[in-house]
Amino acid sequence: MLKDFDIFISQLKETNQTLDFFCDFEKISRHVNDIKLSLCMLNSLIGAIDLRKSVETIWLRDQSAFSVMPILIAARNYKNKKILDSESNCVDMDGLFYSVDSIMSFLTGTGLGEILQKREITNLVDYVFGIETGLDTNARKNRSGHIMERTVSNIFTNANITFRREVYSSEWPAITHALGDDQKRFDFVVETPFTTYLIEVNFYSGGGSKLNEVARSYSDIAPKIDAIDGFEFVWITDGIGWWAAKNKLQEAYNIIPNVYNLTSVEQFIKTIKNN
Numbered sequence: 001m002l003k004d005f006d007i008f009i010s011q012l013k014e015t016n017q018t019l020d021f022f023c024d025f026e027k028i029s030r031h032v033n034d035i036k037l038s039l040c041m042l043n044s045l046i047g048a049i050d051l052r053k054s055v056e057t058i059w060l061r062d063q064s065a066f067s068v069m070p071i072l073i074a075a076r077n078y079k080n081k082k083i084l085d086s087e088s089n090c091v092d093m094d095g096l097f098y099s100v101d102s103i104m105s106f107l108t109g110t111g112l113g114e115i116l117q118k119r120e121i122t123n124l125v126d127y128v129f130g131i132e133t134g135l136d137t138n139a140r141k142n143r144s145g146h147i148m149e150r151t152v153s154n155i156f157t158n159a160n161i162t163f164r165r166e167v168y169s170s171e172w173p174a175i176t177h178a179l180g181d182d183q184k185r186f187d188f189v190v191e192t193p194f195t196t197y198l199i200e201v202n203f204y205s206g207g208g209s210k211l212n213e214v215a216r217s218y219s220d221i222a223p224k225i226d227a228i229d230g231f232e233f234v235w236i237t238d239g240i241g242w243w244a245a246k247n248k249l250q251e252a253y254n255i256i257p258n259v260y261n262l263t264s265v266e267q268f269i270k271t272i273k274n275n
Contacts, residue, residue, distance in 0.1 A: 005253050011263040012240050016147050016203045021140065028132040032125060038065040039124040042072075045107075045116045046124070052104055059100050066097040072124070073110050074131050085109075148203035149187055151262065152236055156188070159269045164189045169198070175231065178224040192275040197258075198225055199234040207244030215245065215252040222256040234258040236265055 032039075041058055042065055048054035058065055070076070070093065081093045086105065096102045107113030121127045149165075156163045167189040169175045175198070176183065188199040200218065204211055222233040235252075238261040242249045253259050260268050 003253070003257075003259075005250050008253065008259070008261060008264065009242065009246060009249070011261050012242055013238050013262060014240050015205050016151060016238065016262075017205075018147065021147060023133055023136055024139065025133075028129065028136055031132050032129050035068040035071070035128070036125055038062075038068045039128055041065040042069070043124050045113075046121060047119045048117055051107065051113050051117055052100065055103055055107075056100055059103070063098075066103050069097060069103070069106060069112075070094075071128055071131060072112055074135060076135060148201050148236075148238070152188065152199075152201045152265070155262075155265060155269070156190070159273075161190060161269065161272055164191075167198075172196075172231070174228045175225060178228055179221060182221060184221065190272055192272060194230070194275055196231050197234045197272070198231060199236060201236040202239075203237065204239040204241030206241045208241070211241060211245040212248045215248040219252045219255045222258075226257065232258055234260070234268065236260045236262075236268070238262045 041062060044058065045051065045054050075081070075093070082090050083093050085091050086109065096106045104113070107116070115121055153163070153165070165188055167186050169179055169184045169186065186198045187201045188197075190197040190199065202214065218233070218235050222235070225231050225233040233256065235256055235258065237259070258268065
């Protein structure tokens with residue numbers, strides 16, 4: 001079947017987002033449960049008339065409980081994070097939880113102490129669940145790619161195609177030699193008696209410089225792989241984000257023989273079965 005770029009780009013889908021795209025509640029629950037005990041101890045700070053005395057009580061019982069406090073201000077990755085203290089000294093945030101004085105400085109400086117005393121938060125476990133839900137939205141840009149991988153995996157499985165996932169190019173000396181310093185991890189590998197297909201998949205619902213970089217990179221490695229007897233590079237991509245990088249996609253489409261989207265991937269399935 002002859003390739004037709006105009007048909008290819010007209011088939012690109014607006015989204016691949018399913019309802020489970022928005023929040024990974026399993027991961028969120030796991031993060032909360034990991035620190036739930038400490039959060040329950042810190043709950044005693046809620047409504048405290050004498051906040052320092054309440055901090056001292058927890059400190060005497062379990063000093064490690066305060067190590068979870070950064071998540072209360074939505075700062076999960078705080079190790080080695082520098083901040084300015086009240087005297088404009090540059091200090092490590094993770095050094096603020098090793099004394100009652102520094103903990104009080106944290107509560108006062110962030111405004112969290114006042115929030116707790118006024119009972120504007122009623123339960124820190126529920127509060128942190130909300131924070132983790134908000135932070136999880138940062139993972140959405142990566143989640144779209146994972147959904148695409150899952151979609152392709154389901155397509156292969158339903159077509160009874162045997163495949164492997166996340167396979168490194170170093171597995172084949174000829175590929176290693178061809179790519180040189182450009183060692184890669186391929187999303188999928190499908191092996192037939194005559195051909196080994198090295199497959200990359202992605203989905204872009206929005207534009208950006210990354211699309212140009214991806215198209216340029218695949219345009220470079222595909223001819224190197226295809227030149228090796230018994231190997232072919234395959235790119236399965238979709239998403240209307242490519243409309244903003246149409247020219248670069250067309251260049252790659254003309255260079256790479258095996259480019260498919262979620263509509264045309266059935267052609268690839270037929271090729272595999274015929275092989």
